[in-house]
Amino acid sequence: MSAESGVPTFRGEDGLWEGHHIEMVASPEGFARDPELVHRFYNLRRAALNTVEPNxxxxxxxxxxxxxxxxxxxxxxxxxxxxxxxxxxxxxxxxGELRKARCECCGAVFSWSKDLASGTRCRACGEVGGMRPHIVWFGEFxxxxxxxxxxxxxxxxxxxxxxxxxxxxxxxxxxxxxxxxxxxxxxxxxxxxxxxxxxxxxxxxxxxxxxxxxxxxxxxx
Incomplete structure (x- = not known):
């Protein structure tokens, strides 16, 4: 639906998502293994929304x-x-939505337009390290x-x-x-x-x- 607006479909014919294996950037296990990689991946996708318009x-x-x-x-x-x-x-x-973030510590969901990182503090509970993209990853409902x-x-x-x-x-x-x-x-x-x-x-x-x-x-x- 959004490909004609210039939004990447993420998953290529080789099965990679923007050069990364799916399990690295789109699974709870990948996030636990390398949260900064996952944050960088979605930060780029979120920023790219500023360059596209509805078709x-x-x-x-x-x-x-x-x-x-x-x-x-x-x-x-x-x-x-x-x-x-x-x-x-x-x-x-x-x-899920790129322009939302969720805290795994308290479950709060926020509108989010900035970058996320492992050191991002939850606005609701104040915990650090629990914020993640509000995206449904493989293995999640x-x-x-x-x-x-x-x-x-x-x-x-x-x-x-x-x-x-x-x-x-x-x-x-x-x-x-x-x-x-x-x-x-x-x-x-x-x-x-x-x-x-x-x-x-x-x-x-x-x-x-x-x-x-x-x-x-x-x-x-």
Whole structure:
């Protein structure tokens, strides 16, 4: 979704995240082993958000939320803040947010735009050494799964945009939505995916081009 805005997708074809093995920068074990490496990795990602803007796809989803007459929920695996900056409000970041930090000592979560380090002190409890990026790492549970599952149970339209279809539990959402006979499933991507078989409709192309057209079609139906 955000790749067309210039946000890196992190994981390359070689399985590395910006040159690092996943377990080094995206796991609790990696953080325990080398917290400064993990902090540097996410500090760079957080700073990079200052150089990008929402694209037409982000703006189209914000328009859909504003003008849709029924219930609406946007669930994203992205950890950037481009949806918010485009105007989206009914939003769940299931994999966390770069511009938030969390204290592992007391559980407090803060909006965060600066760098983090091992010596960063928690604003709530005052402890040093417990602050970490508010990101869901491998081996951790995504946020707000119950709310997501409840939305899937009542969805009449399920739109899946740009996901690889290989990272669970998100990759299983299409199958769950398909269990609801009245739900119409639409997949939008630059190619077919592992979960394409679950969808009634496939739209292939760049999201900044195709999503505004789809939103106009949905709103005029």
């Amino acid at each position: 037409a796809g982000h703006l189209a989803l914000a328009q859909l939320e504003r003008e849709w007459h029924g219930r609406f929920l946007l669930v994203t695996q992205n950890v950037d803040d481009l949806h918010e900056r485009a105007g989206s409000e009914k939003l769940i970041h299931m994999h 995504p946020f707000e799964l119950e709310a997501i599952m409840n939305a899937l149970k009542s969805a009449d339209i399920f739109l899946c945009i740009g996901t690889s279809g290989v990272v669970y539990p998100a990759a299983g959402f299409a199958r769950q939505a398909a269990e609801r006979a009245s739900c119409h499933l639409i997949e939008m991507n630059i190619e077919r995916t592992e979960i394409s078989r679950h969808f009634h409709e496939h739209i292939v192309g760049p999201v900044s081009v195709e999503l505004p057209k789809l939103v106009q079609r949905l709103l005029s139906a």
